[in-house]
Amino acid sequence: MKKPFVSLEELKEITEEYPTPFHLYDEQGIRENARKLNEAFAWNDGFKEYFAVKATPNPTILKILQEEGCGVDCSSLTELMMSDKVGFSGDDIMFSSNVTPKEDYELASKLDAIINLDDITHIDFLEEVAGIPERISCRYNPGNNFKSDNDIMDNPAEAKYGFTYPQLVEGFKKLQDKGAKEFGLHAFLASNTTADEYYPALARILFETAVKLNKETGAEIGFINLSGGIGIPYRPEEEPADIMAIGEGVREAYEEILVPAGLDDVAIFTELGRFMLGPYGCLVTTAIHKKHIYKDYVGLDACAADLMRPAMYGAYHHISVMGKEDQPHDHKYDVTGGLCENNDKFAIDRMLPKVDKGDLLVIHDTGAHGYAMGYNYNGKLRSAEVLLQEDGSTKLIRRAETPDDYFATLDI
Known part of the structure; x- marks a missing residue:
């Protein structure tokens, strides 16, 4: 089983300072x-x-x-x-x-x-x-x-x-x-x-x-x-x-x-x-919605604009539901973002523990070609990058974009 390089307790402290989603580096x-x-x-x-x-x-x-x-x-x-x-x-x-x-x-x-x-x-x-x-x-x-x-x-x-x-x-x-x-x-x-x-x-x-x-x-x-x-x-x-x-x-x-x-x-x-x-980067995100129609969906505050490899290549990225790693992986979900594109899925038919709204999820192995391939489709804003330093403290190494950044190049 893949283990995140950060614990739930550490993540809770980090997310008090930096709201999800963000890329975290070790x-x-x-x-x-x-x-x-x-x-x-x-x-x-x-x-x-x-x-x-x-x-x-x-x-x-x-x-x-x-x-x-x-x-x-x-x-x-x-x-x-x-x-x-x-x-x-x-x-x-x-x-x-x-x-x-x-x-x-x-x-x-x-x-x-x-x-x-x-x-x-x-x-x-x-x-x-x-x-x-x-x-x-x-x-x-x-x-x-x-x-x-x-x-x-x-x-x-x-x-x-x-x-x-x-x-x-x-x-x-x-x-x-x-x-x-x-x-x-x-x-x-x-x-x-x-x-x-x-x-x-x-x-x-x-x-x-x-x-x-x-x-x-x-x-x-x-x-x-x-x-x-x-x-x-x-x-x-x-x-x-x-x-x-x-x-x-x-x-x-x-x-x-x-x-x-x-x-x-x-x-x-x-x-x-x-x-x-x-392996030394991950995307930290929060479950904000659950949907039950023909399939069960978990909706995240991150989307393909934060990590496009699954949408672009069908690439696999492991997902940990923090605090529930040892629980039975007995629920099948499509894990999605909020883009108006059906390929905006981090995982399809992925077996995970039961996910509840508010759960913190770690999407593994985003340290390369993760943030770098981000974009602004649907007006989505690029997320922050945070460094977990050797002494256990954190440092913001790129702030999240704001609407002012998005509009800065426009003549309106």
């Missing part, structure tokens, strides 16, 4: 997880995690990760701006984007970020708007050569990201002619898999590709970014990925493929979002 869990990741890849002198800002774009969270030695991966102008304000710069920023506007490249260049090109046509575009840096990365799409157990993005040939291999060869040579001296290789292939074999399998493909590129172009390969994709166990019966085993699997591939090829000083980067933050 600082201790975040820090411990970051340290474990660094331990798993400590065998590589240049290892660095570039946290995917898109997963949880909050400056306080980014600062915690910065203190744990992480960099940031940005995909847009505003993510670059936020990272700059937090204090990231230079090699601590990886800029990975697609269909990139010129303003984004201009700021990435100004911040001296590592630019990760998504398409061969972006070489000329980047040169025109910001110039070609000496250190640059390219994103590889291996097409049908890669498969995973992932059901969201398991066919790279259908994904919009990256260069083909022939384009990588052409692109590296072109970039060398334009002054690039050190190269990185990157791939973005899976969105959530807990299989320990995934990262080592991806590493082998990228390591073999790096060796071929080095031989064909003479390019210096300085780093290989394994991107994201390490998932979390959303369901209680699922086992988490073993990051120590994953790190060891990547090390074995490194020793087998890169070292004999003379590429024994290549730095390994990761670009994790969900793995870093997912």
Whole structure:
């Protein structure tokens, strides 16, 4: 059974200060997880995690990760701006984007970020708007050569990201002619898999590709970014990925493929979002209505605007009815929000303890791609973000939106 990282008694105190709904983050869990990741890849002198800002774009969270030695991966102008304000710069920023506007490249260049090109046509575009840096990365799409157990993005040939291999060869040579001296290789292939074999399998493909590129172009390969994709166990019966085993699997591939090829000083980067933050955030919400028609419904003060993964993907998020965790799960509910859309459901036919109006519910694993994917449909206002600090106190790290925020961009 999944257990929340916060107790009912703690939540009652927190909700006296911050009304539901809100996203709550566990600082201790975040820090411990970051340290474990660094331990798993400590065998590589240049290892660095570039946290995917898109997963949880909050400056306080980014600062915690910065203190744990992480960099940031940005995909847009505003993510670059936020990272700059937090204090990231230079090699601590990886800029990975697609269909990139010129303003984004201009700021990435100004911040001296590592630019990760998504398409061969972006070489000329980047040169025109910001110039070609000496250190640059390219994103590889291996097409049908890669498969995973992932059901969201398991066919790279259908994904919009990256260069083909022939384009990588052409692109590296072109970039060398334009002054690039050190190269990185990157791939973005899976969105959530807990299989320990995934990262080592991806590493082998990228390591073999790096060796071929080095031989064909003479390019210096300085780093290989394994991107994201390490998932979390959303369901209680699922086992988490073993990051120590994953790190060891990547090390074995490194020793087998890169070292004999003379590429024994290549730095390994990761670009994790969900793995870093997912389990260490939850959506705290209150049951405000119950409805009995053809099915039994529990209506919450949160909705898909607070967490859209169930509505968008049909994704499972575990739900705890606080204080009733040990009671029989003998009531079947659809757990819904108040949007005028029938997919506004956090759970369908979910077996839970009897829910009463006023009960506090915790929706698990919203620390990544939770608040970040929120929106204002039906005029719903974005919820607050609260940090449960290591000493047990709480800190408001983003206030809830108000109607004034919603109307601020309108001419009325």
